Amino acid sequence: MENKNNKVGVLLANLGTPEAPTAQAVKAFLSEFLHDQRVVDMTRWLWCPLLHGIILPVRSPKVAKLYQTVWMEEGSPLMVYSKRQKAALERETGLPVELGMTYGNPSILTAVEALKARGCNKILVLPLYPQYSRTTTAAVFDKIAKSLKQTPELPEFRFVNHYYSEDSYIEALAQSVESHWAEHGKPDMLLCSYHGIPKRYADNGDPYQTHCLGTTEKLVVRLSSDVPLKTTFQSRFGREEWLQPYTDKTLERLPIEGVKRLDVITPAFSADCLETLEEISEQCHESFMEAGGESFRYIPCLNDSPAHIDMMKLLVERNTKGW
Structure with a gap:
């Protein structure tokens, strides 16, 4: 008898976002996010009292106010x-595609169940993190395993580990930069700001830093421009050392070094979110101008641009071939 559930589906995975720009919604989201040992690996009996007693009560209202500055009519930008x-x-591939978030909703489990309901017993998981990290890509893998722990029959899975050096990804980044330059002119420097991770994670084998540097190197070659590119790392949290150079500290120094006109791109983010629209486009903009900069322009994430969707389509086609 023919199995009606014999179809390939795609699970697009990303980090997640609060459901509303309120302290309560932000607290719920941050609680789930910061409980993940992939993200914060401190001993639980030390971390949990600190998280619930200080960090969540203090940070949630502050972060909620920041979300309010970037919230769109349809919801959270991410x-x-x-x-x-x-x-x-889904339109370009003709395959069932569902969205699942590592934290918050729609959940990974919801996405898998939706694909199964659409007849899919083979699922390609595409985490929208170009550069692999234990804190992001691996967390998606963990959540799938945990969510389906009680499921009697598992679908077949294939998993895209990273795509930081894919020609189609570099091409999409380059097109976004070149389009921006064609409209606004070239800057003195293009800063590639990646989300940071604790340096200790990289020292212990996380390849994220290597992947980020690889992305910048390939973008330099593809752009073939006289505009210098520089890699920095943003969004550090806590007191321990994170990957350097830090974006915020670099922005304070660049005008002194003669960089007055700066463009910033965020290649680790597949969609604009709080860290790009508020931290980079607002906070970092202000820091650079106060330090003596003359022009600061943020180049948006690839979002749903045609080149970005084409890249995803190529990844899907290659990773589902022969399935």
Whole structure:
């Protein structure tokens, strides 16, 4: 008898976002996110009292106010762009595509169940993190395993580990930069700001830093421009050392070194979110101008641009071949 559930589906995975720009919603999201030992590996009896007693009560209202500055009419920017990516990829590939977030909703389990309900027993998991990290890509893998622990029959899975050096990804980044330069002119420097991780994670084998540097190197070759590119790391949290150079400290120094016109791109983010729209486009903009800069321009994430969707389509086609 023919199995009606014999179809390939795609699970697009990203980090997640609060459901509303309120202290309560942000607290719920941050609690789930910061409980993950992939993200914070401190001993639980030390970390949990600190998290619940100090960090969540203090940070949640502050972060909620920041979300309010970037919230879109349709919702959180990350969710809005992720839904657009899902719809575009499904349209371009003709395959069932569902969106699942590591933290918050729609959950990974919800996405898997939706694909199964659409007849899919083979699922390609595409985490939208170009550069692999234990804190992001591996956390998706963990969540899938945990979510399906009680499921009697598992679908077949294939998992995209990273795509930081894919020609189609570099091409999409380069096109976004070149389009920006064609409209606004070239800067003195293009800063590639990646989300940071604790340096200790990289020292213990996380390849994220190597992947980030690899992305910048390939972008330098593809752009073939006289504009210098520099790699920095943003969004550090806590007191321990994170990957350097730090974005914020670099921005304070660049005008003194003669860089007055700066463009910033965030290649580790597949969709605009709080860390790009508020931290980079607002906070970092202000820091650079106060340090003596003359022009600061943020180049948006790839979001649902045609080149980005084409890249995803190529990844899907290659990783589902022969299935």
